Amino acid sequence: MPEKNPRKEVKESEPQAGQEAISRILAMLSGKERLELENFSLEVGNLELWIPTGSPAAPLSLPVIPQKPSTLLAETFIPRTEEFAGRIHEVKLGETRAGGGSRGKSVIIGGSTYPPFVSADRPAPHPPIFALDVFDMEVPLPRGLMENVKDVANDPAEWAKMNVKKYGADMVTVHLMSTDPLIRDASPAAAARTVEEVLQAVDVPLIIGGCGDPKKDAQVFCKVAEVADGERLLLNSVTLGMTETKTLDVVARAAKEYNHAVLGFTGLELNKAKELNRRLYEYLPPEDIVMDLTTVALGYGLEYSFTIHERARYAALMGDTELQQPTISASTNAWAAREAWMKMDKKYGSRGLRGPLWETINALTLLLAGVDIFMMMHPAAIRTCKDTIRMFAEKDAPAPDGISRWATMKI
Amino acid sequence: MTEREPRKTIKEISPIDVYKLLPKTNCKECGEANCMAFASRVVNGELAIDNCPPVTKEEYRANLVKLSGLMAPPVRTVLVGTGDRAMKVGGKYVLYRHEFTYHNPTPIAIDVSDDLTDEERDARVKAIAEFSYNYIGRELRLDAIAIRSTLHDPAAFASAVNAIAAQTDLPLILCTYDAAIMAAGVAHIRDRRPLLYAATKDNWKEMAELALRYGCPLVVSAPHDVALLKSLVKTLVAYGVTDLVLDPGTAVEPGLSGTVHTFSQIRRAVFVDNDALLGYPLLGTPITAWLSPEISHELIQWKEACAASMLLSRYADLLILHSLEGWVLLPQLIWRFNIYTDPRKPVSVDTGIREFGSPKKDAPVLITTNYALTYFTVESDIKSAGIDCFLIVVDTGGNSVESAVAGRYLTAETIAVALKETGIADRIGHRHLIIPGLAARLSGETEEASGWHILVGPKDSSGIPAFLKAHWPPKK
Numbered sequence: 001m002p003e004k005n006p007r008k009e010v011k012e013s014e015p016q017a018g019q020e021a022i023s024r025i026l027a028m029l030s031g032k033e034r035l036e037l038e039n040f041s042l043e044v045g046n047l048e049l050w051i052p053t054g055s056p057a058a059p060l061s062l063p064v065i066p067q068k069p070s071t072l073l074a075e076t077f078i079p080r081t082e083e084f085a086g087r088i089h090e091v092k093l094g095e096t097r098a099g100g101g102s103r104g105k106s107v108i109i110g111g112s113t114y115p116p117f118v119s120a121d122r123p124a125p126h127p128p129i130f131a132l133d134v135f136d137m138e139v140p141l142p143r144g145l146m147e148n149v150k151d152v153a154n155d156p157a158e159w160a161k162m163n164v165k166k167y168g169a170d171m172v173t174v175h176l177m178s179t180d181p182l183i184r185d186a187s188p189a190a191a192a193r194t195v196e197e198v199l200q201a202v203d204v205p206l207i208i209g210g211c212g213d214p215k216k217d218a219q220v221f222c223k224v225a226e227v228a229d230g231e232r233l234l235l236n237s238v239t240l241g242m243t244e245t246k247t248l249d250v251v252a253r254a255a256k257e258y259n260h261a262v263l264g265f266t267g268l269e270l271n272k273a274k275e276l277n278r279r280l281y282e283y284l285p286p287e288d289i290v291m292d293l294t295t296v297a298l299g300y301g302l303e304y305s306f307t308i309h310e311r312a313r314y315a316a317l318m319g320d321t322e323l324q325q326p327t328i329s330a331s332t333n334a335w336a337a338r339e340a341w342m343k344m345d346k347k348y349g350s351r352g353l354r355g356p357l358w359e360t361i362n363a364l365t366l367l368l369a370g371v372d373i374f375m376m377m378h379p380a381a382i383r384t385c386k387d388t389i390r391m392f393a394e395k396d397a398p399a400p401d402g403i404s405r406w407a408t409m410k411i
Numbered sequence: 412m413t414e415r416e417p418r419k420t421i422k423e424i425s426p427i428d429v430y431k432l433l434p435k436t437n438c439k440e441c442g443e444a445n446c447m448a449f450a451s452r453v454v455n456g457e458l459a460i461d462n463c464p465p466v467t468k469e470e471y472r473a474n475l476v477k478l479s480g481l482m483a484p485p486v487r488t489v490l491v492g493t494g495d496r497a498m499k500v501g502g503k504y505v506l507y508r509h510e511f512t513y514h515n516p517t518p519i520a521i522d523v524s525d526d527l528t529d530e531e532r533d534a535r536v537k538a539i540a541e542f543s544y545n546y547i548g549r550e551l552r553l554d555a556i557a558i559r560s561t562l563h564d565p566a567a568f569a570s571a572v573n574a575i576a577a578q579t580d581l582p583l584i585l586c587t588y589d590a591a592i593m594a595a596g597v598a599h600i601r602d603r604r605p606l607l608y609a610a611t612k613d614n615w616k617e618m619a620e621l622a623l624r625y626g627c628p629l630v631v632s633a634p635h636d637v638a639l640l641k642s643l644v645k646t647l648v649a650y651g652v653t654d655l656v657l658d659p660g661t662a663v664e665p666g667l668s669g670t671v672h673t674f675s676q677i678r679r680a681v682f683v684d685n686d687a688l689l690g691y692p693l694l695g696t697p698i699t700a701w702l703s704p705e706i707s708h709e710l711i712q713w714k715e716a717c718a719a720s721m722l723l724s725r726y727a728d729l730l731i732l733h734s735l736e737g738w739v740l741l742p743q744l745i746w747r748f749n750i751y752t753d754p755r756k757p758v759s760v761d762t763g764i765r766e767f768g769s770p771k772k773d774a775p776v777l778i779t780t781n782y783a784l785t786y787f788t789v790e791s792d793i794k795s796a797g798i799d800c801f802l803i804v805v806d807t808g809g810n811s812v813e814s815a816v817a818g819r820y821l822t823a824e825t826i827a828v829a830l831k832e833t834g835i836a837d838r839i840g841h842r843h844l845i846i847p848g849l850a851a852r853l854s855g856e857t858e859e860a861s862g863w864h865i866l867v868g869p870k871d872s873s874g875i876p877a878f879l880k881a882h883w884p885p886k887k
């Protein structure tokens with residue numbers, strides 16, 4: 001707990017019954033009486049004190065022993081309120097009818113002025129939010145994920161509805177996998193129809209996921225941006241690779257024209273993230289840009305993701321204007337780790353628990369590093385993360401009394 | 412606020428600062444080329460001062476004291492246990508991992524209570540000592556046993572402590588707030604240098620005496636009261652007990668947010684405000700999840716796991732858990748291993764051909780990325796299966812297979828170029844390449860670009876042995 005009323009004086013409480021006798025004996029043992037007691041075995045109730053015989057006698061030139069305190073020395077603690085020059089930009093996602101879109105409400109992310117989860121007095125202005133995944137074609141999913149979505153896996157609109165109604169999604173991510181030239185090469189128009197269906201099925205803001213091909217994604221994003229004019233979609237993602245295919249400006253201009261935001265994706269390299277932001281600032285205000293610094297699965301490099309998020313957020317708060325964008329984490333990536341989905345020796349437990357816990361810990365770890373949006377899939381993982389964020393958003397609950405009992409309780 | 416003299420942080424200390432205090436004889440006894448090279452590795456956190464044999468001699472005593480002061484981490488190092496399994500707790504130089512690197516991976520202790528029957532206790536100790544997981548070629552293990560006095564009986568505690576000490580060489584943590592019980596427990600295992608849990612505002616003097624008498628490190632416990640924690644530290648240091656570990660209290664639910672805040676504020680006080688009284692290792696006790704009235708053990712374990720992983724990220728230097736379930740421990744052991752790797756080390760490994768076993772002309776050729784963790788995972792799977800093969804490591808900018816395919820780092824062209832540049836064709840008598848399952852979509856294009864036959868391998872390298880059994884040698 002933060003110390004609001006620093007303790008000015010600490011009085012030593014009375015020794016508990018039974019401890020007094022021990023205390024006296026111990027005091028004796030520590031002093032000159034040692035010689036007289038050597039080789040004794042002393043009984044105090046059930047207690048056996050073993051007096052060592054191996055230690056050499058005190059040297060003749062005794063060092064000066066400072067007076068041992070007999071009562072507690074008072075101390076105070078006031079957590080320092082640090083000052084940071086930088087601030088994370090706020091980005092609005094989703095637009096209501098009043099603003100020219102059709103969403104039930106907008107969400108705002110970002111706005112942090114302080115390192116995450118350091119002080120209850122300095123909470124983030126907007127708690128992190130959750131976007132649940134939907135795919136526009138059948139994709140191979142680990143059993144732990146598939147069993148929750150198998151009834152809707154062929155219908156993005158129904159899948160999106162379920163994510164919102166059943167699992168409390170703040171946003172839905174529509175992954176337009178079918179547009180990949182190496183998979184189905186679905187047309188931008190077909191992709192846009194899928195997006196329209198999902199827009200009609202749910203009223204939360206949407207994230208639109210491309211296939212990763214810089215040329216094709218640009219075509220798809222432009223078409224989707226146009227048909228979803230004014231909805232403030234988050235286009236996932238734009239990359240430095242798009243500068244080589246000369247499509248970055250095309251997507252950025254489409255986002256600007258039709259009032260959407262873009263997600264800049266870079267692979268675990270802060271300088272690349274800064275470079276991409278610099279390029280995007282030529283076309284878009286910072287209020288339209290979110291960063292994806294890459295989320296790697298626990299066991300497959302989560303530490304790189306954790307550290308790059310900590311570095312980025314710290315640099316941003318210290319005033320680096322090229323990193324002051326909110327961040328996103330594709331924590332569903334946790335399932336890439338074999339420990340999440342593989343059947344293992346029974347001493348490692350059921351994968352039914354291991355998998356969701358893997359996704360949960362992946363997300364909780366990046367939550368501590370300051371991530372603003374989580375793209376996730378497993379209901380238990382989402383629930384745990386939401387509960388954790390709610391707990392952080394409230395004033396610190398008074399810690400239950402008696403937590404020290406763990407040391408002596410029966411389990 | 413207790414201020415410490417402003418001192419150089421680990422990033423401000425230059426090799427010259429260390430070099431000036433070394434013998435400067437370039438004797439090479441440390442294994443380095445000269446004293447300057449040694450000094451560089453010391454400030455890099457790779458070597459310790461006492462790796463220099465001459466400086467520990469009497470004639471350099473003053474220098475050694477200065478060097479130790481110069482290199483002392485703001486969070487002290489506390490040694491628990493003895494021998495090979497002894498553990499260093501704390502010893503942190505920085506607040507953020509990216510500023511340097513974190514030292515001394517958080518030991519994870521599992522509790523054993525003294526109310527267990529002999530059989531139950533022996534089985535639990537055995538399970539703790541034997542728990543391990545092979546992760547990229549390394550055995551990840553548990554580190555210590557926390558023995559709890561739940562019967563409130565000195566004799567029962569002493570008997571459990573003795574039995575456990577005889578059964579395992581793992582470091583021990585003795586848990587009781589009763590000095591008489593503690594005395595009974597520690598008396599017979601003083602040579603094991605157990606960690607004593609805990610001194611509180613009520614028993615600090617008795618516990619201090621025990622710590623001094625038996626030369627053991629001591630936990631200071633003040634749940635949710637950092638001012639009291641500091642009072643206890645100040646008092647105990649004045650009393651002569653300096654090997655301290657701090658327990659600011661761990662609440663799992665409700666109260667985990669407060670716990671994370673407190674841990675963070677304590678660490679920031681050390682690194683931002685030079686608060687020396689808080690410059691000790693922090694103990695986290697996710698085991699408090701078991702205080703919950705919740706009936707479902709799995710739910711309690713879930714919460715314990717989440718709390719443990721958050722405290723691993725947020726400054727716990729030592730953890731005590733109750734769950735011994737693999738699904739709870741696996742993510743902790745792996746995350747602990749990961750976060751304590753050196754962030755200054757590159758994300759990628761060298762590209763080119765790697766040989767495993769003694770591959771002949773008909774040996775399989777596999778391909779993977781140069782992302783370090785992908786590579787080590789594949790390497791570990793090939794080695795543990797004892798496969799003779801060639802592995803081509805492609806430059807994917809340090810990206811894993813999935814990101815490399817998505818980001819166009821791993822393409823038909825980069826694979827074709829890698830096959831050509833490595834000259835693998837001259838070393839084998841076939842033209843079959845096994846690509847990762849996650850790069851399956853590249854297979855057609857790669858056949859065209861390279862002229863090789865492409866076999867799509869498993870999505871996870873754990874499937875390589877079974878894959879080769881079924882598909883190698885390839886059918887004509």
